[in-house]
Amino acid sequence: EPEVTQTPSHQVTQMGQEVILRCVPISNHLYFYWYRQILGQKVEFLVSFYNNEISEKSEIFDDQFSVERPDGSNFTLKIRSTKLEDSAMYFCARQGISYNEQFFGPGTRLTVL
């Protein structure tokens, strides 16, 4: 099955700046997820998004984070005021045929200076 693509592949930003990470599905899927992986740590769930609404979110997904699908295609993760500890790989995933299976994009490496 085709995966998703993510842009940019690497984003460098200054602390306090806003960043928008994008996820582009290959085909028309309804269920999406964002995960992050801080260097050397495990992959952590951030948020799931179904039919243009947040379905579930973790404790990590606080008021600094938001998700939307502005044009019905791209799926974005916005961090309003980045902190040093937001530096991580951010992965978008889509749901597979089985609702438990998820297929990940290549990730965006976010570096906050």
Add this chain to the structure above:
Amino acid sequence: DQQVKQNSPSLSVQEGRISILNCDYTNSMFDYFLWYKKYPAEGPTFLISISSIKDKNEDGRFTVFLNKSAKHLSLHIVPSQPGDSAVYFCAASLTGANNLFFGTGTRLTVIP
């Protein structure tokens, strides 16, 4: 949050031999388990999964075993190939939820 644990950070295996990657979990409500492989600078790639109603699932060289009483699952790769060298993540999901809980990963090195 250590609901899914992979206690071996690394494993080295000779080409052609069996690789056994282990995973333990603490939450008895997990009902679906998955294994992902990850290469550097890429996203996790789905390998194989198993429902909690089964104890074994096989797909080619990959077999996942689930022992619910021990809250333990393992991934067997046989025969191991150099291209299998990657970080392997175990993941689990809860009934009624879709987010995955990941382990910390095991780096597998298959030596030619």
